[in-house]
Amino acid sequence: MNPARTDGDLWVVIPAAGLGTRMAADRPKQYLMLAGRTVLEHTLACFAEHPRVRGIVLAIALDDPFWPDLVLDVALPVHVVPGGEERAESVLNALDLLAALGQPSDWVLVHDAARPNLAREDLDRLVAEVEQDAVGGILAVPVRDTMKRADEEGRIARTEPRDGLWHALTPQMFRLGLLRGCLQRALEEGVRVTDEASALEYAGLHPLLVEGRADNIKITRPEDLELAEFFLTRRQA
Template identity: 50%
Template sequence: MSKSVWAVVPAAGNGSRMRADRPKQYLPLLGKPVIRHTLERLISHPKIQGVIVAVAEQDPFWSDLMLPDDWPVYLATGGSQRSDSVFNALFYLRQLTDDDPWVLVHDAARPCLRHTDIDRMLTQLAEDPVGGILGIPMTETVKRVNDNHRILETVNRDNLWRAATPQMFHLKHLLQALQQTIDAQCQVTDEASAMEYAGFQPKMVEGHADNLKITLPQDLELAALYLQRQGDQLA
């Protein structure tokens, strides 16, 4: 892959569903904050040149991470929505580089990302004109319900995937796509949605199911189990 590769981590959310005294990315996990694990996974990958982290203004927890001075981590200002944080991080990145690098946008609360999943994305998307995202095929039975939680139908799960991160796109295309959604006041929940809004069709790349996103309190225990199983191999 000739293009440089950077990572963006939106980390300005408050994680209200965790019912904790701090945002979920700062909760302790095996002796380190969740986001520290996440950044280690990205920084230690040999193809990733650096990471832009978008944090909330006056974030009182970031400085407590005490990251190594030689880590290529840069701070951007987070926004009220995920798309605002990613846009600000991309705009910052544009000031750091003269080319149009690949950007891997990864959730701060996904600390179990494997290097093999990053490798698979870089290989499968190297020559792709659009880019794509990491995901997991749906294996469970899926139900659609009404407002009262009564089942309306069983959804055919063929070709249905659970979207995950990283989501990998060209800096220029993703910046333009996010700008379009912001201008249109169209809220998107991930970067692929912004690319779809702009008329692109991102590719789905299959990843490991242990790349979970910490959302609920019980997810911390599961993430700890996954990390312990993975050990230090970052496999």
């Protein structure tokens, strides 16, 4: 397969319509305070000063009471679209907007709203490696822990070999037209995709794995917030 051309603008899509029920907080996790700012503000800051990024599209829940009060300090254009019930629907809504703003050959970085600790060197490495690829790719880290398969009773059924297994992270980077088409197909055919790479896999494609840092954690549970603050403050220091 021939390498993709390196032309095309670079856009960021952040699905931020989730409720984050596992945090057991009074608000969605993207609006929790972290080192003096909300989680979402830290996440936006990961892209705000990147010279290649043309703009950011946020997918926000229609009844979100916190978004209107958030004051963003971001020089880039920030567009807002309605979020869907599932992640894929939110991302597709954002891609529909970008289809009117950009070109099918533009690149899109899809990033979790609750991953505020993306390192600039990881972002630069992802962009540099993926824009040479015909399919696209994602940040990921190799699995280091022993992996167990559970049975229906919650007992260990077997140990799974971890060779070749990776934890999928974000950003995930694909061409606008390609990703939009793959997501549309998956949704129309009732296929549940948990990340953008899954939509391309369903279409028979094989995205590139780009190794990133393990501290690019997703805030899901209360203890993750403390860990994310530790990583952020250590980096700032």
